[in-house]
Amino acid sequence: MRMTAERSASAFFLFMLREANWKDRLLYAIGKRRAFHVQGSSMSPTFKDGDVVMIVRQRYFEPGDIVLAQHPYKQSVNMLKRVTAIDENGRYSLAGDNPDESTDSRTFGTVPPDQIRGKVICRLK
C-alpha cells in the first residue's frame, strides 16, 4: 500500500523492534533473510553501533519502516534509515532517528524504490 505521510522523528521511537525468534533464525539459515552489522549512531537510540539486524526483501514500504537503502551517490554503501514519507511519484524520504548525526533525505533528497533493498524486521544482537 502506498501512502503519503509526515511524522516527526520522535514519534517513531514508539515503534519498537522485536528480537529475532527461532523462525527468523531458521529463515536466515536457509537464506531467506539477510543479517547486517550496524555501524554508526545515526539510528540511535533505536540501534546502537555494533547491533546486528535482520532484513527481509519486499517491494513496498510504509512511513515508520526502517529500511536498508543504497546510498544515492555511493553505490557500494548500504545505509540504514527510517522511511518518513512517500511522495506522489513513489519516492521515499529517509531520515535517521538521530538527526544530528545523520546524512539523509535532507541532504540527498528522496530515494527511488529500486534503491531500497529491504526492511529491518528484527534485531539479532
Added chain:
Amino acid sequence: MFDKWRNADLEIAEAHCDGPCGVYDPSQARIEAESVLQLTKKILDLKAPDGGDQKASAAYQNTLTRFIAIKEDRAELAKHHLLVLWTDYFKPQHLETYPDLHELFWKSAKLCSSCKQEVSLEHAQELMDNIKRVHEIFWETKGKDVPWFTAS
C-alpha cells in the same frame, strides 16, 4: 543452525553521516581566519628596504612572498571549513531559527575570497566577526554555552 549468523561474515549497514565522526567545530575556521588577519597586519607593517641593497631586497621579497602565500592558503582553508559547516552540519530546521544563516555563510565565503585578493584589514576583521556569529549559532544549536575566544 539457529545461530549461523554468529559465524557469518556479515555485511555492513551504515548508520552515520558523511563525516562519520559527527564532529564539527567552527574553531577550525576561526583559527584560519585569525591567521589571515595576522598575516594581513604583517604584510601592511612590512617595510621595503631602501636603496640598492640586493641582499636586503631578496630577504624582503622572500618574507613578503611567504606572507602572501600563507594568507592565500589560510583564507582557502577558512572557506573550506565554513563550507563544511554550511553544507554538512546545518540542516533546514536550523534555517527556521536562523533565517539569515545562508546569507551569513555566503558572505563569509566571499570574504575569504576578498582576503585573498586584497590586503584588507577591514575584510579580514569582518571575516572574524562573521565566524564569531557562526560560532554563536553553532553552539546554540548544540545547546552548549561555549564562549568565543581567539588564539592571538
